[in-house]
Amino acid sequence: MTQNEHTVSSEHSHAHVHRDDIGAKMGMWLFLFTELLLFGGMFLMYAVYRFQYQMDFKIAAMELSVSMGTLNTIILLTSSLTVALAITAIQKGNKFLAVLNLNITIIFALMFMVNKYYEWSAKFEHGLYPGSDEMLSLPNGQIMFYGLYYIMTGLHGLHVIIGVIILAIMLVLVIKDKITSDNYVKLENGGLYWHLVDLIWIFLFPLFYLIH
Amino acid sequence: MDQNKHSEHHHVTGYGVYILVWLGLIALTSITVTVAGIDFGMVALAVAMTIAAIKSALVINIFMHIKFDQPIFKVFLLVSGFTLIVIFVLTFFDFTYR
Missing domain, CATH: 1.20.5 (Single alpha-helices involved in coiled-coils or other helix-helix interfaces)
Incomplete structure (x- = not known):
């Protein structure tokens, strides 16, 4: 973007560096749309089966812990806040605050995964995992619910793990001054990815945990 | 410029x-x-x-x-959101009237 070209060319040390931050962001958004359609297909499948098996979905959803889901929602929302704060901090040239907020974001992301681990292992102990005898003895609608639950929260969890890796790389780049107050598009794009993870959870949470 | x-x-x-x-x-x-x-x-x-x-x-x-970003990003978002809605609506037509 012109803004950055101006800033960059005004500094003699980087006089010939050409950057296209708008282009970088566009690329990121295009990628996010492919993610949207990937999850969109699953939400579509969920919608159709929920209408087909309304009672079964209701009964199966009782097994999920609302408090655990709520806790994870709050964790993800807060981590979205801290990554946004990290971007503002770096824009204002406050490296310390940016590093601090990125660290908090990563810790929250890991907390989310720890909760997920406990949640899933409790289900596994009850014999509720794809293909188990317990699960196959359930009515079709409930098998469908758990199948969708595992694939959708599982794919989301995979995104959380990838997000942690991306955020960790951003953290290193901030520490090494590769991301600075006039070159932060990488951090912005990393943040966009993390917000997408949050966005998907905003829909997963009521659809799986809050059916009564 | x-x-x-x-x-x-x-x-x-x-x-x-x-x-x-x-x-x-x-x-x-x-x-x-x-x-x-x-x-x-x-x-x-x-x-x-x-x-x-x-x-x-x-x-x-x-x-x-x-x-706060350029309008082009809003256009991107609307196009992909619209695509998703079309897919949902068409699928539910099929599902409801089959």
Whole structure:
């Protein structure tokens, strides 16, 4: 973007560096749309089966812990806040605050995964995992619910793990001054990815945990 | 180039704005959890989805900066959102009338 070209060319040390931050962001958004359609297909499948098996979905959803889901929602929302704060901090040239907020974001992301681990292992102990005898003895609608639950929260969890890796790389780049107050598009794009993870959870949470 | 001069000041969102949005998101989460406890039947789903939509609008506009970015990003978003809606509507036509 012109803004950055101006800033960059005004500094003699980087006089010939050409950057296209708008282009970088566009690329990121295009990628996010492919993610949207990937999850969109699953939400579509969920919608159709929920209408087909309304009672079964209701009964199966009782097994999920609302408090655990709520806790994870709050964790993800807060981590979205801290990554946004990290971007503002770096824009204002406050490296310390940016590093601090990125660290908090990563810790929250890991907390989310720890909760997920406990949640899933409790289900596994009850014999509720794809293909188990317990699960196959359930009515079709409930098998469908758990199948969708595992694939959708599982794919989301995979995104959380990838997000942690991306955020960790951003953290290193901030520490090494590769991301600075006039070159932060990488951090912005990393943040966009993390917000997408949050966005998907905003829909997963009521659809799986809050059916009564 | 000259036109771009105006947008040269990259919009920096203040810490306070983000914290306010976060408080709003937490409030909406507690509303959606509370409402889910009451049995509204199919209305409950509509309420839950509306709240989720408001929450995503907040995240997309403020956290993801769409509100302050170039209009082209809004166009991107509308096109992909519209595509998703078309897919949903067509599928439900098939599902409802088969």
